Amino acid sequence: MSRESCIVAQFRRHADLSDQEVELLTALEKDVRDFPAGSVLSEAGMEAGSFFSLHSGWACATRLLSDGQRQVLDIFLAGQVMGLRDIGFSHTQTELTALTEVRACPFPAKYLDEIFERSPRLARIFFLKLVRENALLTERIINIGRRPAAQRLAHFLLEMKVRLHAADPEFELPLNQNVIADALGISTVHVSRTLSQLKEEGLVRVGQNRVTIDDLDGLVALSGFDPAYLE
The missing domain is CATH 2.60.120.10 (Jelly Rolls)
Known part of the structure; x- marks a missing residue:
């Protein structure tokens, strides 16, 4: 092999x-x-x-x-x-x-x-x-149809963390805001504003193709994230 x-x-x-x-x-x-x-x-x-x-x-x-x-x-x-x-x-x-x-x-x-x-x-x-x-x-589909933008983006970031098997708070995410917007059904401007909101709330920082989760429990609580669908 x-x-x-x-x-x-x-x-x-x-x-x-x-x-x-x-x-x-x-x-x-x-x-x-x-x-x-x-x-x-x-x-x-x-x-x-x-x-x-x-x-x-x-x-x-x-x-x-x-x-x-x-x-x-x-x-x-x-x-x-x-x-x-x-x-x-x-x-x-x-x-x-x-x-x-x-x-x-x-x-x-x-x-x-x-x-x-x-x-x-x-x-x-x-x-x-x-x-x-x-x-x-x-x-x-549930994300786009039922969750507001902040929850939608928080859920997406946690999903990527689990999929990448990232144990550390910081992990690679080489996706520009256009791709994230097209995945979540919101505008790039809305993505930018929501990222700023999550940063101001001390939950997560995104920049230079990296994500740093500063408050994992808070991000999970905001998004209602349950990783069962990924197991």
Whole structure:
């Protein structure tokens, strides 16, 4: 197994993998490609049939509306497989974009077919991964539909902390305010004002692609954050 295999590391969180299962997963990372920040890996409306394993960096899935507005649906971290939501469609439903410089590995859908045929356990883990992505999206819908801006942003920051397995109060968040705004359904101006509000209340500071949580209990109380959907 390659020490640099992010997808294997992710799957080892769920089960002890056999040599055959490691081999099947590392096949998804054979065609490593570099993409600069801002580049589109896959456009919406393309013929479906391929996916991407994210080796390093940050990426997102978005839907563009007819008036030019954008909704960020997923934020991907290293080790995730991008495009799984389109697995049952003839054409892609979302656009995949690099948020930072990324290394990603495109692979055809037939690779997943082989994994599912040869390893029922890996198939179950892929299913669990997709269920988790749906749980993230469900929580995002609740965030946008029912929580005011301060709670919405606080909840989002705590979600990213848990997803990054960040034990320290300070962690990396290389997302500009446009991306955060498009993920939370508010304007960039509102994001800026809300961040200032959270800072004034002594809860959190955001700057230079870093987040520092100064009052974790206070941020959890404000947002009503429950990490059960991430477990």
